[in-house]
Amino acid sequence: MFIGYARVSTLDQDLALQMDALQQAGCEKIFDDKASGADSKRSGLEQAISHLRSGDSLIVWKLDRLGRSVKGLVDLVTELEADGVQFRSITDGIDTSTGPGRFFFHVMAAMAQMERELIIERTGAGLAAAKARGRLGGRRPKMTESKIAAAKKLLRAGTAPKDVADNLGVSVPTLYRWIPAAAQISAL
Numbered sequence: 001m002f003i004g005y006a007r008v009s010t011l012d013q014d015l016a017l018q019m020d021a022l023q024q025a026g027c028e029k030i031f032d033d034k035a036s037g038a039d040s041k042r043s044g045l046e047q048a049i050s051h052l053r054s055g056d057s058l059i060v061w062k063l064d065r066l067g068r069s070v071k072g073l074v075d076l077v078t079e080l081e082a083d084g085v086q087f088r089s090i091t092d093g094i095d096t097s098t099g100p101g102r103f104f105f106h107v108m109a110a111m112a113q114m115e116r117e118l119i120i121e122r123t124g125a126g127l128a129a130a131k132a133r134g135r136l137g138g139r140r141p142k143m144t145e146s147k148i149a150a151a152k153k154l155l156r157a158g159t160a161p162k163d164v165a166d167n168l169g170v171s172v173p174t175l176y177r178w179i180p181a182a183a184q185i186s187a188l
Helices: 016-024 043-051 070-082 099-132 145-156 161-168 172-178 181-186
Strands: 002-008 029-034 057-060 086-089
Touching: 002 016, 002 043, 016 029, 016 057, 029 043, 070 086, 070 099, 086 099, 145 161, 145 172, 161 172
Parallel strands: 002 029, 002 057, 057 086
Antiparallel strands: none
């Protein structure tokens, strides 16, 4: 029996391309997840594996749909092989029912890991370069110097913190983060 597994990383991504390819490959059952490949708990993958029996094949559209790390991929395929289950990746041309397929799987898994590490390295270098130019990541703070001054003025005048927060378009916890409650009494 051919069991298919499809995965996308985010809820807004579509599984249709993978599902179509798995159906064309002859998968009798297809399981899916909408979760990161780094997540250890993927119910769709767990269900797919639970349905596999000796002589079956687990089929994925692309190698990276199964996992992100070489170790994780190799461990999973090794477990499958120990249970008499083969693995096939449609777009990568990997089929572990053959010697060359097993070899190619290990080479492709190593290449996928290297690509992931290069992406991480490039991202880190880009963030470091931006930081050196004075750019910081993340959202801009909701509270500006003028909003802090206005908040202090309103609080001094006796305006309720909830009303001040609403007026400035921030939450009360944000207001207190920028103007701590203790500072309101003594410094205002």
